[in-house]
Amino acid sequence: MKKLFLSIVSFCAFLNTTAQAQTKNNTELIALATYIDSSVESQTSAATNALMNKLNQIVSASGLSSNYSRFILTANVTPRTKDVLGTAPTTIAYTMDVTFYIGDGIDGTKFGSITKTVKGVGSNESLAMSNAFKMINSADKDLQNFIVKGKEKIINFYNTRCDFIIKEAKMLEMQNQYDEALYRLTSVPDVCTSCYTKAMTAAESAYLKKINFDCKTQLQEAKLLWAANPTTEGANAVSEMLSGIDSRANCYAEVKTFVTTVAKRVKELDGREWKLKVDTELGLEQQRIKAMRDIGVAWGNGQPKSVTYNVGGWW
Structure with a gap:
């Protein structure tokens, strides 16, 4: 009986893994565009390119990217702490919340969001921010699951409209x-x-x-x-x-x-x-x-x- 129970559990696990793999393969076919709003660009200044590069990496890790799509991955940045370290030369240390959003950028419908807290150190504010953005792992499991769920809503968008x-x-x-x-x-x-x-x-x-x-x-x-x-x-x-x-x-x-x-x-x-x-x-x-x-x-x-x-x- 114990062996039968284990077999059933293993089979269910196999079905769950297969279903997840199929979902992942399906959502990989959905293309996303990356976008940084002007309000965020004004905050990140010279570090905006580093944030955009990270968005592009996240999208590429999850499947297809697109130069133009109604569906986008974007982000907002909220600084939590900023410390001036008394070293020679003086360095800036940032702790920031980077919140990622996925949704329909034409209709303005947000599908979901996820926040990652990162830290970065640099000789100036822009470099400290850039280094913080680079600390975000584009293959992070939570991030990729977030992208998959967002893309599932995109599939639903097409099916219903x-x-x-x-x-x-x-x-x-x-x-x-x-x-x-x-x-x-x-x-x-x-x-x-x-x-x-x-x-x-x-x-x-x-x-x-x-x-x-x-x-x-x-x-x-x-x-x-x-x-x-x-x-x-x-x-x-x-x-x-x-x-x-x-x-x-x-x-x-x-x-x-x-x-x-x-x-x-x-x-x-x-x-x-x-x-x-x-x-x-x-x-x-x-x-x-x-x-x-x-x-x-x-x-x-x-x-x-x-x-x-x-x-x-x-x-």
Whole structure:
């Protein structure tokens, strides 16, 4: 009986460990941005970079980081003691509470917080603060559990607001803002199974509209370019402009007709064969998914680095 009890306990422990591992693996797929509010920056002064580096380390240790995301990890600093040590040269000793927050920086919803008390010594205040921030262990178990719990709330955000996210993306499509629409849709992590499926279906629709829009725009620009410079050099510029057009675009047949005209002229000019190189791999599903995500990531990375998030009332 004792052996059976031990076996049951061991099995339960195994299930618990497995569940924790699955949760950790799921949350690792959630990307966070790091942010320091201006009110905190004014307190930390020249030590702000050290605090930002620590935030980045914590995020990297827990999975994915992002240059732009509505979900953020931020921190506030509260000095507890400041001592001037009577040594030669004089040094400053700080004891500080660093409170970390995770939440939705767009809606201003705080998901949770955790405080770590650290100490640092330096020849001036900034160096003492920097040394204190460096004492924070980015792999600290409590910190990482805090991140995991916060990311679980992010997963819940996607699951409960899925229809609204897709509706917002549709509105962006109507304004020809396809890149941002794809960013929002492809930001849904695949661990949110139901929402992810809906989002990818909507992303496919947005992507098709984008390639149709881009095809018309780029073809028109290529025609203007060719009309202004109907030479071999102009043909090469046309090729570069049209090479990214997806073969599934509605105007692709028109592209091929135009390319035939250009090729005929190049043949007349110098007797060379000229062909447009097109990425045929985009027709494959995995390549399309990657292309959609790449567009979204590029849009996110192109956002201003000085985004001001809504953290009012978080501390």
